[in-house]
Amino acid sequence: MQKLLKGWVLLTALVSSQLMAATVFDVEVVIVARQDASNETWPPRPLPDGKTNPLLIDAINAQCPPPCAAVPQTIVGSAPDATDDSQLPRLLRPDELKLNDAASRLTGLPGGRVLLHTGWRLAPKQPRYATPMAVEAGRDLGSYVLQPVAENTAVDVSAAPAEPQTGEAPVDATVMPAMVPELAGQIQVALDHYLLVDMALDLKTVQGDGQPLLVKTLRQKRRLKSGEWHYFDNPAMGVLMQIRPVR
Structure with missing residues (x-):
């Protein structure tokens, strides 16, 4: 037993040392919505409160300036020099994405629809110092609300304001909210002997006129092995x- 325990400790130390030797990683994610046939209720759960990296959000706004009916499925960067990683994190270029075939297969799930395929290169820090990447994806649901929406709360749903009839005062555009993305949240990747992922995502769905947007949450923390696929x-x-x- 002592020999087995000693061997396990040595193996763990070897894996940790090899992982710590790598200081730069590519993080690639494919987020897909799927048909939810359950009757499970989803009480609101606040997203973590703190600073997030807006790199992905800025790229979305550049590729699809507001008002944007739907976030493009694939968001990539355009770093001209693949060896220039002086400023990290940066978005992966199209040729650096490796999960294209897997993303296509995920659409085969019941109701499968890719919301976002993206990735970023970073030098991960310890969890207490790591800044999560802010994430948005999917359609703009702002037309279903009449007041600005606070994240993680149910909001009233109604049809988009109709065009004013003759003689009526025009609709005040200032009451329309900013983009309410179908998916919002954050993903943190940290490194402390092992790669650690802390994921907090909210997916909003429309139930019908007069009903609140239903917020379905995904909150998971997991220790990962580099190079493997994780779902x-x-x-x-x-x-x-x-x-x-x-490297």
Whole structure:
């Protein structure tokens, strides 16, 4: 038993030392919505409160300036020099994405619909110092609400305001909210002997006129092995992730 325990300790130390030797990683994620046939209720759960990295959000706004009816499925960067990683994190370029075939297969799930396929290169820090990546994806549900929406709370749903009739005062555009993305949240990747992922995502769905938007949450923390495929899911969505060592 002592020999087995000693061998396990040595193996764990070897794996940890090899992992710590890599200081730069590529994080690639595919987020897919799926048909939820359950009757499970989803009470609101606040997203973690704190600073997030807006790199992905800025790229979305650049590729699809507001008002944007739907976030493009694939968000990538355009770093001209693959060896220039002086400023990290940066978004992966199209040629650096490796999960294209897997993303296509995920659409085969019942009601499967890819919300976002993206990735970023980073030098992960310890959990207490790691800044989560802010994530948005999917359609703009802002037309279903008449007041600005606070994240993680149910909101009243109604039809988008109709065009004013002759003689009526025009609708005040200032009451329309900013974009309410179908998916919002954050993903933190940290490194402390092992790669650690802390994921907090909210998926909003429209139930019908006069009903609140239903918020379905995915909250998972997991220790990962680099290079392997990892899948996070709940009845409403799934996230395929791979973290690859670069050097």
